[in-house]
Every structure is written in C-alpha cells, then in structure tokens.
Amino acid sequence: MVFRDGHLHVFPDRLKAAIDAWFAAAGWHLWYAGRPAPDCLGALAAAGMVEGAALVYAHRAGLAEDLNRWLWTFGRAHPELVLFGTVHPDDADLPGIVERALDRYDFAGFKIHANVQRVRPDDPRLDPLYEAVRARGRAVVIHAGREPHRTPYAGWRWFVRMLERFPGIRVQVAHLGYDQVELFADLLADHPGLYLDTAGLPSPRLPLAGRQLRDLAERWPDRIVFGSDMPILEEPVSALLERVAAALGAPELVRRVFWDNAGRFWGRAGRAETGGPVA
Ligand SMILES: [Zn+2]
16 A cells, blocks of 8 residues: 555664664563664655655653754655654754754644643643744644653643634644544644544554444545554554554545655655545
C-alpha cells in the first residue's frame, strides 16, 4: 500500500539507543530496537511510505537547538520527510529556538510531548510557540493523551484550554488522544484545524476496537490521519498498516486516512502531488 505517515520519529543514533533502552526497561519489546533512523525509514519505504512527518522531541532543556539542526541536516538527505522540530518549555531562549526552526530551517511545525517534556499543553511557557506557528500557518503535533504513560501533564482538559486560547491553530493530537478518544473527537466539530492521528493504534499496548476506529473515521473522514509511530512499534510496521486498513474497510476512507488528510494537515510542506493508497 502507498501511504503518507502522519507520525513517525527520527533520532540521532545516541538518542535512539537511549530511547530503546528506556522502553526496554519499561517492558516494551520494540521491533526496531537497535536500528538507526535510515534503517527505520527504509522499512517504512519498503512498506509503501511516500512521505512522512518526522517528529523529534527534547526531553530536557538545552537539547532542542542541536536536535533541530540535526533534523534539518538529516532531512536534506530525506526529501520524503516533512520536518517537525522541538523546543523544551524550560529552554531559556524558547522564542529564538522557535523562530529559527520556523524561519531558518523552514520546519512544518513542532512536536510537543506533554508526558516526556512534563508540560501541560496549556502551559503559558508554550504561548510564543503557538503564536508563531499560528501566525505562519504552520502546525503542531501534540501528545496530549494520558497513555501509554500517565502523568499529571497530559489529558483532554489541559488541551482544551490551549485550543480555546488559540482558535484556528492547526494541531494534530497524537494517538487519537488515547485514552480519552471520544472527548478529543468531540472537539473536532468546533475546531476545523484539529486532526487526530492513529499512531501505534490499534495495538495490544493501545487497544481500540476496529469498529470504533472505523466509526470515528466515518464521522470525521477529513480529520483522522494514519501514523506509524516508527520506531516505537512492537511489531513490523506492515502488521499495523494492515490492521488499520482492515478496520477502515472502505477504499475511500483508506485513501483519506492514509493519504489526503496528512497532506492537508501539512499544508505547503507536503510535496507528493499524486498517488495515494491503492489496494
Ligand atoms: Zn510518537
């Protein structure tokens, strides 16, 4: 199947090794552990990925600038990637990092991870980021849901507060906002810039009935985006692709979730003109 991936991660080798080790210690069996970013992208390409949103995130202050520079360099060798940079809420020069990411590196936007970065989506430290993104018509991908690691920072109620303060912002909620999927989905009606991605779902780690996924996509055919969450997968990516496509069923829904919607969310950053999933 040919597809766009709305949620994948690339990391420098050392950071990837640290993340692999963290997940292993937490009892995960990552299928792509020990595989560097180009290898993981190769696996996605072999599965049919044409374009993908590459997300990075800084887990502590002082890393974002280097990570963004690394991402930009890495992205030059991977024109199939739509780049989303990072900033940490404790970074001293947050507005400067944001500006360089958007204007010098021309990133499509940012990834925010409420759990890993220990920041509520409505934390005022992030206001300059939201303002800059909205002013430039870029986008934000936020892990705002409470799973798979519960912290006081994630959850629907903090996300709503941000959304109400930044109307019109283009934002994609990772993992369908799991485990508050219906609460996040209820926001779609009033917020045309809001999208939900399926990263890593459904899976034993984030179980969701195929029927619920299909119902969601039928209700909101233009707002659900497929995401692999590569390399945070406990199975080959092809198994996840097949499960999501089978849950959606109708070719029209498959085309929207695996192609159209990511392209619309990325805006001008998407490059592939034609294509789309074919059975
Ligand atoms: Zn992810």
